Amino acid sequence: MVNYWKDKNLAVGTIKNRLADLRFVSKVIGKTNIIKSNADYAIGSRTSVATLNKAIFNADFSKIQDQYLKLSLELQQAFGLRREECLKIIPSLADKGNKLWLKGSWTKGKIERSIPIRTQAQKDILRKAKDFVGKGKSLIPQHKKYIQQRHIYNRETRAVGYKNLHGLRHAYAQTRYKELTGLECPINGGKTSKAFSKEEKQADRIARQIISRNLGHSRVAIIKVYCGK
Template sequence: MFARELSGGRQNSTHYLYYESYIFPQRTVPPGWDRLLRDPRQPPCRPGRHRKGAEGPRLRPERCPLAEGKHVTALLDHWKATGIADQTIRNRLSWLRDWSVWIGKPGLLPNTNEAFGLKERTPYQGNKARAADAATLEGVANERVRLALQLEAAFGFRREEVLKARPLVADRGDGIQLKASWTKGGRPRFIGLSHPRQRQLLDAWKAMVGDGSLIPAGMNYVQFLQTYKHETRRAGLGQAHGFRHAFAQWRFKTLTGQPCPAAGGKTVEAMTVAEAARLQISRELGHGRISVTDTYLGRRRAAKAAA
């Protein structure tokens, strides 16, 4: 066990748990925190707060003897040795930064990943936008999955969001309010309606599921996710992320009146409104950084010529 390797092979009353590359002494983990160890994006409580009814010690920095910089380095070396992609490592480091704040050690990791020797990001890797038209969705037999893909293209939903959301609750008349429990990272967001097609799809969504979600009765999210994956792969759509790209590019053209760079448009230097439009699209997609839009819309600035 990797945790034993880090502890020097010693075995004593404080033995170590290893969940998804996270290491803790068992005695420091209050009830409910095992969920955080398995999925660090969903902590059971915030710093200084304890879940109602929970018993056991609070998770304090002085009770986490393994939470030191050398252990972060060891984890990073372990991830690299096992062939984990740099982007996956970036995601895990982001979770670790959140976790370090929750335990009261915000300086455990540096704010950037420059010191970790990860490859430079390549945010734009070609135009991946995919239209949710009849020809594209022809191979999707499940009507709920087909509607989910149409909603992803119309509202920029992530896969988990569109499957979990309840339209009767989310519909605000002029847009959709996504609850924190439906979204990635627990970040609620509002997506306004700007085209009649969006209202048509929203009404069709409510008519299909009523007060529920796209997850059918008798199934949970994990089970229906497998149905979703089976349908999209059989139809040759992969993870179907291209529909979010299509939404972002449509919103860019709506906000600026011009196509984005990925679709042959101009870069930020040539468009005074592009920066504000990208920031709004980033928020509608559930991100908070304008740099993320390069993935969906193409590079903001023209590539520098080689010297």
């Protein structure tokens, strides 16, 4: 089971939490030796600072057959959306002129948020999505449920060579970091925080706060995973 989780690229913390749950169950049923220690499973320490850049820049979706999905992926790339968000989004409702509004029922944790619309490319893909589905319609076809469209998402993205597309959020975060600070982020070869001037430290801090809000994270510290430190 642990090897399966590793093959699925689950985070170290997630695997440790699942093993802790299994140990609790084994203790309740009186079989405490069923689940070995984390070290026995060669599970490393948690880390919150990225050492490998997982960003996916300029992803090619031209071979995606499902037009609904293709638009979802283009929105995901343009705005750093999560998978659920890019599928459930209702483009006509989300478009607030200078910002993209995400309804709570579309997001992780059911917390609404807004993402600035900064570029012409973002405006173009949003307009294309609105024109395609019409007013009040989501990017899930009316005859399908969310789970069905999610399966199509997984199947078609893997078919064109992507194991997962969380790297689109990494790319969005890194692009925003450079826009906001004028600096390349540490994970992409830029200076680390130890080398920052006083002004750069302030710009870095403000940028991370903004990016965490844009991505829908409650903790600023998580941006280390996307941009390094």
